[in-house]
Amino acid sequence: MLLLECTKNSKIHNVFIEIRTFCFLFYFQIEDFVEQHGPNLPDGFDTESATPLDYFWLMFPVRLIAMIVRYTNSYAAWKQAREGHDKYWEDVTEPEIRAFLAVNMVMGIQQLPQMEMYWSSDPFVGNTGIQQTMTCNRFVKISQYFHVSNREEEPVRGREGYDRLFKIREIMTVLVDTFMQGYTLGREVSVDEAMIRYSGRLSFRQYMPAKPIKRGVKVWMLCDSNNAYLSKFQFYLGKTNNEREHGLGHNVVTDITSHIQHTNRWIFFDNFFSGLPLLQSLIANGLYACGTIRINRLGFPAELKKPRDVKNRGDMKILQLGDSNVTGSAWMDKKHVHHVSTLSNPNDVRDANRRVNREVVQVQQPHSVWSYNKYMGGVDLHDQLRVNYNIGRNGKKWWKYLFWFLFNCAVVNSYIVYKEVSTRLTKKKRFRHVDFRVELQRQLIAGYAKRKRSVGDQLGQNFPLVAQENMGSSREH
Structure with a gap:
């Protein structure tokens, strides 16, 4: 069951208002990504002999x-x-x-x-x-x-x-530059966190009981979604006194994508980062985004939190914020799955296969769900390549x-x-x-x-x- 409903913007920003009658969706546009992605090799570099x-x-x-x-x-x-x-x-x-x-x-x-x-x-x-x-x-x-x-x-x-990262600052500065300059990312990139295992005493050591590595140093990473190339990273040093109004997740995504603004790339992240202000900020800076979202986030429409008309597997409900690219969706898999996106046309519905007992059943899913599942794994893949052969x-x-x-x-x-x-x-x-x-x-x-x-x-x-x-x-x- 597919339910598309158009919305109007209200005086309060980031609020969806549902129109109870079906109507034509607002115009939806995505600018093309035109950069030539791939390695930036120095002049004279011989790929036939290079080791x-x-x-x-x-x-x-x-x-x-x-x-x-x-x-x-x-x-x-x-x-x-x-x-x-x-x-x-x-x-x-x-x-x-x-x-x-x-x-x-x-x-x-x-x-x-x-x-x-x-x-x-x-x-x-x-x-x-x-x-x-x-x-x-x-x-x-x-x-x-x-x-x-x-x-x-x-x-x-x-x-x-005083610099808490002084002991690695010089080498970190060099690698930040070589990683960014060494490769032009493709259209789809993902932002996520990784953990560096460490159980000693450290002021910015984090404890995350739900993660495989529960104690260590948290690092934010920006990777190419297709090949897992790491373009930029930031070590998390804990809360600071100058936190901006939108919170940590908003700040991390904004900072780590600052060097690729106005390139029309697609940014994927999970519900730790997602929020309507972040999506609106990114699209204003020439970046499209998609991610899962927690239903208690400010501005997420109440109609999508627990929709009664989305109860069977494959049912979905999509709302569009005024005449903007911002869409919110609720889709029923085994349970309700919620996404927000600025790169997903509400009319774009994809097929998905799901196993029910011993049978494979074909259901429909919003473009936001399909694209998130396909392109979110860049950081996880890089992490897998790294931890397979841990050094030190x-x-x-x-x-x-x-x-x-x-x-x-x-x-x-x-x-x-x-x-x-x-x-x-x-x-x-x-x-x-x-x-x-x-x-x-x-x-x-x-x-x-x-x-x-x-x-x-x-x-x-x-x-x-x-x-x-x-x-x-x-x-x-």
């Missing part, structure tokens, strides 16, 4: 390796000046930090309960590649002094200029969890770009995500060995060093 490491440097610029070396060595010196000389420490080098990052990637693929087990002499437990690359003691020492910020310049808590060992330092999150996101983004544009021939018929990571970690190691025997002898020399034309130097300055 996983070439793509990784596009997301995680090679200059960050030198920065990590500098800050790790300076932190070790700062620490020893206060606590005494560490006779087991020697300064790290760029090849060693690259190998250290690669070893952590290996640990994300082959996960063992204790770190020392990777250096076990038991052939069924130990990892020969890691053992040939770096000793256990050296790995522990680098982990102890590993730093990605200048400890001597860190502002004191409570003083002007458990520890006390909260900022390391955030660093490994960013590092892993760079790996996932580089894999997505590789999969989309690479024409390189490989020995494998299907070059999977894990294959990309294995080759990337081999190239990061690139023959480095803290022991006498070269890791190249163990892992093979099939992967050449990065070609100069694929370094992306034009993007690093």
